[in-house]
Amino acid sequence: MPHSADLAAQPDQPRPAWLWLGAAADLNVSQQIRLQALADSRRQVERGRSLFCAGDHLVWLYEVHAGTLKTSVSLPDGREQVMGFHTRGDLLGLDALDSGRHTCDTVALEAAEVCPMPYAVLNDLQRDSATLQHLFHCALSREIVRAQAMMRMLGSLRADERVALFLLDMQRRQLDAGLAASPLHLHMSRDDIGSYLGLTLETVSRSFSRFAHEGVLEVHNRQLRILDEPALRRLAHGPG
């Protein structure tokens, strides 16, 4: 299974709201009601608003239902490093389980809807549902795998490869969210993308321009169109 955990893997199956599938079957009626209450809760986050900040006590975990958020940490020199972009299906706050405090800031890049879930309640319910327990472990494990894929990328890929992988990942997310594959709408600035990919904003911009010149991409500000996906995959996977 070479590279099946890749950032730009083909969409395997559209991810549904993750927690509730099958987990209810293990629970008694009163627990099912608790679970359903979790599943039904919603919180709207306006563009630019924060969901939690580094240092905040962990109370809630959040499943993203719609919209885009970014997580970032402030470095001691005042600069900011983007740790991730999050869309439908992602679970936020898992980095806080160990210390009890969040390790990063989370901000909405566009209007977003999340499902907040008290970690304590999730813990309780897991003890009665092996399915829920396993789904939770999977979410944590997936986050580890994602972070390791980023390590691979940052540790050994060139700028163009990183940018190409990023675009394929964004396209996959847009599909996962049930939207059309094209045009691809980026909700983050070149600066954010650069920070995420370990590059400067100028380098990201130049990669976009180069891809456009090669006929792989059409760039209109944050609105992109992937014209030649196979070529983009080739760009992502090595020197050509």
Added chain:
Amino acid sequence: MPHSADLAAQPDQPRPAWLWLGAAADLNVSQQIRLQALADSRRQVERGRSLFCAGDHLVWLYEVHAGTLKTSVSLPDGREQVMGFHTRGDLLGLDALDSGRHTCDTVALEAAEVCPMPYAVLNDLQRDSATLQHLFHCALSREIVRAQAMMRMLGSLRADERVALFLLDMQRRQLDAGLAASPLHLHMSRDDIGSYLGLTLETVSRSFSRFAHEGVLEVHNRQLRILDEPALRRLAHGPG
């Protein structure tokens, strides 16, 4: 709490064998026996031997009790990328929970002793022990935090800063393992270090030499002595 999750954080408290503390209190006698059986099991791994490979089905998780192991993935072009070095207290295999298959190879860099634990049994026991459940979540979360710290490092630090942080991390691990802080013994090649840090082996070697010239370090092959730890911390934390 700026940077408390850093790779080179000061030793907070010496980490004991993690799983068993307090968890037993929640369990009945027969479960305590199961837990104890887990805690007591041991497996020796000779230098150069593999613990598991990418693609292997997940059966066991392993807690490292002694020695050093590395995890790595093979990239499509045949090259290898080192994902981590693991010493006493680390839990191995967590990246496999999602897919049910390991995503990396694990090899002992020196004779090592691990405690193998069937994931299935761990799951069972967690359902009866909130303490055990929480400890397991902490281990997963810690892995996420560690991976994110690597992302920060690979995304925004220069070669010297990476190498300095690496040395401080190795020193902390050696202390955690109950060994003397000095001399620092590296069990991995320059090549492995470079791969881990997103650098070439030559760059690592040059950084070592430069630190030695500046009187910060004494280098004898894989045996190092940190002569000026404050200076090393300064090197790790920015240009100056």
Added chain:
DNA sequence: CGTGACCTTGAGTAGCCTCAAGAACTGTGG
């Protein structure tokens, strides 16, 4: 229509990589 944020593009440079040669260490067999 003006202002500020964001993006693109160019020129020059620094840092790290590549390639290469030689030294030091490790282990083996005589």
Added chain:
DNA sequence: CCACAGTTCTTGAGGCTACTCAAGGTCACG
């Protein structure tokens, strides 16, 4: 104990990638 081969490490020279600095263009919004 020594000679030898293989591996690992160090050091140097040169080149390329991505960064820095800078200027101008575009877009969103009042």
